[in-house]
Amino acid sequence: MNLLLFMGNGNVIDSAGGAEKVLCNMANEMTLRGSHVTILCNDTKQGLPFYPLLPEVKLINLGGIGKNKRYPQIKKIIREITRPMRKTFLYPFFSDPIEKLKLQELTPAIRETMERIEPDVIISYFVEDHYAITHSIKDQQYPLLLMHHNSPKTDLLKLPRHKILSLKKCDCLQLLLPSFENQVNQILPWLKTATIPNIVSSVADNCVANLFRHKNEYTIVMAARLDPKQKQQHFLIRSFSKIARDYPHWKVKFYGGECTRNYSQFLIELIKKHRLENQVFLMGTTKQPLDVLRESGVFAFPTAFEGFPLALTEAMSVGLPCVGLKTASAVNELIVDGYNGFLSENNESDFAAKLKILMDNPQLRAAMGKNGHEFVKQFEPKKIWDQWENLIDETVEQHKSKHENFISKAKKYAA
Numbered sequence: 001m002n003l004l005l006f007m008g009n010g011n012v013i014d015s016a017g018g019a020e021k022v023l024c025n026m027a028n029e030m031t032l033r034g035s036h037v038t039i040l041c042n043d044t045k046q047g048l049p050f051y052p053l054l055p056e057v058k059l060i061n062l063g064g065i066g067k068n069k070r071y072p073q074i075k076k077i078i079r080e081i082t083r084p085m086r087k088t089f090l091y092p093f094f095s096d097p098i099e100k101l102k103l104q105e106l107t108p109a110i111r112e113t114m115e116r117i118e119p120d121v122i123i124s125y126f127v128e129d130h131y132a133i134t135h136s137i138k139d140q141q142y143p144l145l146l147m148h149h150n151s152p153k154t155d156l157l158k159l160p161r162h163k164i165l166s167l168k169k170c171d172c173l174q175l176l177l178p179s180f181e182n183q184v185n186q187i188l189p190w191l192k193t194a195t196i197p198n199i200v201s202s203v204a205d206n207c208v209a210n211l212f213r214h215k216n217e218y219t220i221v222m223a224a225r226l227d228p229k230q231k232q233q234h235f236l237i238r239s240f241s242k243i244a245r246d247y248p249h250w251k252v253k254f255y256g257g258e259c260t261r262n263y264s265q266f267l268i269e270l271i272k273k274h275r276l277e278n279q280v281f282l283m284g285t286t287k288q289p290l291d292v293l294r295e296s297g298v299f300a301f302p303t304a305f306e307g308f309p310l311a312l313t314e315a316m317s318v319g320l321p322c323v324g325l326k327t328a329s330a331v332n333e334l335i336v337d338g339y340n341g342f343l344s345e346n347n348e349s350d351f352a353a354k355l356k357i358l359m360d361n362p363q364l365r366a367a368m369g370k371n372g373h374e375f376v377k378q379f380e381p382k383k384i385w386d387q388w389e390n391l392i393d394e395t396v397e398q399h400k401s402k403h404e405n406f407i408s409k410a411k412k413y414a415a
Contacts, residue, residue: 001035001392004119009128010105012041013061016050016257016285017225018310019125019149022198031056038117042106045067050285060302062109066102075101090301096160103135110136113218121145121396127155127163134166143399145392146170150307151329152183171395176308177333196387200313200379208319208373209294210367216380220252220355221320223298223311224288224303225259226282227265233267235302239351247359252300252321253278257291293318297365298358302351303342306330311380315371316340321365323354340372 007023027037037057039049044064053059055272075097082096110132114122124130130146146167148155150355152175156164167173170194175181179194220240224231233254240252258264264282271280286292289311293299299315299322306312308330315322316334322341324331342354358365 001030001396002031002118002120003037003392004040004114004117004122005037005125006040006110006122006129006133007125008040008042008110008132009126010041011043011045012039012049012059012234013043013045013047014050014262017200019147020049021051021310022147022149023125024049024053025199026388027057028052028054029381030389033385033389038113038119039112040110040113041347042067047313060113062106062113064155065109066105069102071098071101071314072342077162101410103132106132107136108404110246114142121399123147123392125149127167130170131166134169137276140169140399143171143395144169145174145395147170147174148180148307151305152180152187154329156184156187164188172391177330179333180307188348193392196312196391197379198308198313199381199384200310200317200376202292202377202380203317203319203373205373206410207294209296209369211297211362211369216249218250218359219296219297220250220253221255221257221293221315221360222300222302223286223292223315224301224309225256226254226263227259228263228266229260230304231256231259232302232304232400233263234270235348235351236300237267237270237274237276237280239274239300239302239348239355240280241348242352243356243359244274244279245277248279250279250297250359252276253283254281254298255281255286255289256314257285285345289314290318296320298323298349298355299341300355301328301331303328304392309334313376316376319366319373321358321368322372323351323358334375336375338365340368346401 005023005027010019010021025041031037038061039057042062042065044067051057064105079096079098101269104336119142121135123145124133125147133144165186172194175193175195178195184191184193185362222233222236226233228234237250267282271277292313299320301312301322301324312322312331312334322335324335324343325346326332326343326344334344335343344351344354
């Protein structure tokens, strides 16, 4: 099998995000299973992915075509004025002029790569990537799979009409949780879907966090990119500030790189405002996340929405109890309230109260951590990759059959 994995919208080079981790894990696993795998990205940076790749995986970087380019100001003004039109049937008359220019530059490079590689199937990682692929092929000559990393209600409802129409060329949309299939059926009932969750690497029972061990310092940890709209690190700082003085031996450590400009500076100022300089720390990225988690006592995850958060399930895999928001998609399905953690109301006082219960009770932390460790065994890698391999094989066969049927009908019509 010749696989092309395309992530042109995100950043693959030296990026520690969840989608990038899934990309590299899939490339490695499918290579081990006998496929020839090519990753195609469009990063302005040069170098290697943050997550290691096998030598057999081919990485092609288009070099940031269309990114960080200065486009005429009048095009930007037209784009903003016509933005509301693009979600209606009027889209063809009000297309995004900047997007059009970017695609004009990017399309030849994508097309040349596809013609050179001749993939058996193309897997896109974001809707924007899928749209670029469909824009670059003359007809539906390749089977197309699309990954979806978030709640459909979060992303698909906001799509402009032309990108929704591009999904008609998608052979199958992969979703992360069964509940997401119902959402897609309500929004795009004609779109074929398949549910395959993310993998959670197995951690041996004797390698989980020892939550009974007495320590001079205990840690609440959060691992996520620094992002005010989705990840909401400020929410945790404000929550912890309500109880911090009563728990001087507890620290909060954030792991993750800058995502939103100036947000890290905002967090630093917030830490100073609440006088938490000796208890709350921005640690940056780490290449040893499981080691960091094992040394912690509680995993806090006040994100606004998710698809299938790897950081959360990794925390469970090493036996940490978790606290998240009841209103956060995926989080409210992976955290079973009172079993492997707590689900908080969407306010800082209740989040602080849930943290306090765990901080006060090492026995409860250990019991919930053990439950979480068992809970994520259902996502063990072999099972998930088997599902992916089956989906790829099935998609290729169905596409081939559909294409042959189309050719047969065309010949009959011509005759």
